[in-house]
Amino acid sequence: MSRLCPGSHLSSPPGWLARTLDPLKPRPARTPWPAVVRAGVSMALPLAVGIASGYPAYGALVSMGGLSSVISGDSPTSTYRMRVFNIGVPQLFSSVGIALGTLVYGHGWVAVAVVTAIALMSGMISTIGAVSSASGMLLLMNAVVGAGLPMPEPWWAGAVLMGAGGLLVLLLSLLAWPLRSGLPERAAVADTYRAVADLLEAAALGPSAYAAARQNVTQLLNQSYDLLLSHRARDHGRRPDLVRLVGRLNALIPVVEAAPAIHQCTERSGRPLPVAVPTAVRTLADAVDRGFTGPVALRLPEPEDPATRALDDALRHAAEAIDGTDPDSDPDNADDRLGRPGALHERARRAARTMLLSGVAWRYGLRLALCIGLAQTLTSLIEVERSYWVALAVVFVMKPDFGSVFSRAVLRAVGIAAGLLLAAVVLSQVPRGWWEVAAMALLAPLIPALALRGYGYQNAAVTPVILLLSDVINHQGTHLIAPRLYDTVIGCGIALTAGYLLWPESWRTRIGDRLADTVGDTARYVECAFLDPEAPGVPDRAARARMRRRLYLDLAAVRTEFQRALTEPPPMGTRAAAWWPLVVAIERVVDATTAARIRMRHGAPWPPPADAKELALELEELADAVRGTTTLASTPEAPGQDEAEDGVLEPLRREVRAARAVASPDTGHPA
Secondary structure, eight states, X not given: OOOOOTTOGGGSOOHHHHHHHGGGSOOOOOOOHHHHHHHHHHHHHHHHHHHHHTOHHHHHHHHHHHHHHHHHTOOTTSOHHHHHHHHHHHHHHHHHHHHHHHHTTTOTHHHHHHHHHHHHHHHHHHTSOHHHHHHHHHHHHXXXXXXXXXOOSSTTHHHHHHHHHHHHHHHHHTTTHHHHTTHHHHHHHHHHHHHHHHHHXXXXXXXXXXXXXXHHHHHHHXXXXXXXXXXXXXXXXXXXXXXXXXXXXXXXXXXXXXXXXXXXXXXXXXXXXXXXXXXXXXXXXXXXXHTOOSOOOOOOOXXXXXXXXXXXXHHXXXXXXXXXXXXXXXXXTOOXXXXXXXOHHHHHHHHHHHXXXXXXXXXXXXXXXXXXXXXXXXXXHSOOTTTHHHHHHHHHHHOGGGSOHHHHHHHHHHHHHHHHHHHHHXXXXXXXXXXXXXXXXHHTTHHHHHHTTOHHHHHHHHHHHHHHHHHHHHOOGGGGHHHHHHHHHHHHHHHHIIIIITOHHHHSOSHHHHHHHHHHHHHHHHHHHTSOTTSTTOOOHHHHHHHHHHHHHHHHHHHHHHHHHHTSOTTHHHHHHHHHHHHHHHHHHHHHHHHHHHHHHTTOOOOOHHHHHHHHHHHHHHHHHHHSSOOOOOOOOOOOTTOSTTOTTHHHHHHHHHXXXXXXXXXTOOO
16 A cells, blocks of 8 residues: 655645635634624614514514624724715615515516526626625625515515614614724724834745735725725815824825835845834834824934935834824825825716726626526526525625635535534524524624634524524524525535636636736836936826835735635636746835835935836836736846946846746746
8 A cells, every 4th residue: 555645745635725725714813892792782682672572573684684784894994984884885785685676576587587687787886896895795685585585565674674774783883983983093094003013023034924014014004095085085174183194194105115125125134123113113003093192202223224214214204293293294284195085976986987888897797697597597497495595605606805706615615514503503402582582692793703714604604693584584493404505505506607617717817917917007117216306297206106006906906816816726726826926026026116216215326217217118028928928038137237236226127037037938837
């Protein structure tokens, strides 16, 4: 008998399967206790009121509305104003969906056609953004429920009851607004400062640790600006407290700009930053968190080179923004350096126009409509108990921002199976009546507690809650278990077949084009970074900051798409794995460009414009190669005056060559 070596490929699953199952490992996350309490109250209280009044089914419908809001919009990190938007808008779509579904209940093929049309609309809406994604999902999900489950008369009663459940979640989430107004915004900015402190510490820990810390900073910066600037877009009058926070966030940008230069210095010297530097950033974070507006004493070491001088200047500038001596802290002078969004109606009109003209939106809408149409047709032709569960499985598996379709189907099946085990215990052991309220008070809090751990864990938590509410309405007990299991399997099978295997883009990755566009934008950023700042028409520092932020956001989106593709089976997963090093290389090019700019601003000599132009052209060629089917040969080293180790362009030149080498034939890159 042959033995398997520990390193043998026969002793471990294929890489794509390991990546698909990797989300089964619980992600580290803090338990959102306020959301946990709200979930328990918002779903147990309506059930208790329904039982006490003699209408338990009505109470269950209100709890279902609360469940929708808990799943889609009750984020513990949102500001109070944004919670009104994040919960209220999806709940409105939820009520519309249940009303439309109720109107076509029992109408056979008319119901199939209407729900399929709603699926097309839902899919297109879901591609706009996070709130629209939740809205589109609830619109379709509740249309499926309304078309498959008898609702109380008149037709609008179900919409009112479920809307009341969402309203209850919203009211509970706003209870602390008068006492904690402004706290989420301050906490978001303070957390961004702390993430920057972690970034500076990670500068000496190697490329992988630094890249992970920088991605975290990019994400938190984006979230913080979205929180603050969304207020500014709605408020025609400028609120001093928000403007002050925008100024403090603006003051953090130079610190972020200096981080790549610090990373380069620590890589060359092997010496980390003095501990006093990240400690100073955390001191500033604590001041922001408390809303402190006085002087902040910073104990910073003497700077030794252009990179540390840039960081020293940036930290002192941030301290001035906190104590109010910096002009950006004045509400009359503050400027949104990374851009201010347009008015809400302008953004809504632009989003609607983009959605209607977007090939991505139409493709996803048609895929979702095809899968829902097949599910509804199948359950109309074949007697399937609780047939709406088949379409609900399709809705959750096909949701665009949950990850890859293949991975979601696997994780949903695993999560549902685990949830059914718990549901079987609850339905068999818990007596009907007030004991169901107690069970709901224990089960509902598991949803927000486990949702942050992973998609499979969320499904495991949601399943017993849904089955308990279904039992309150239908009194079928454990007879609900088997239909839920095989309906989920059928729905996942439809999603995998009609929503994944039959669409060529599932196998021929489309993320290469998106990466090529990002490489092209990087080339333009490199060219812009080394232009003479005194020359006419050259973008100013704020414009370059916006350009760099867009680049990092695009790179973060590309990285997310790649990570989803990595969980797909071959050939897509293997192709994504082959392209992955290029994503990392382009991120390092952007960092090296920013670092070079910082060094020049603090004393390093400016390079000849032709040298920077040459690097930008090399990146443009790389973008064309990524977009097309050709491959690049490795770029020969061209001697020049910046070839010395201390040349300001030398680190950038090395990163550009590394990126081109990734795309060369000898790496096996599948261009």
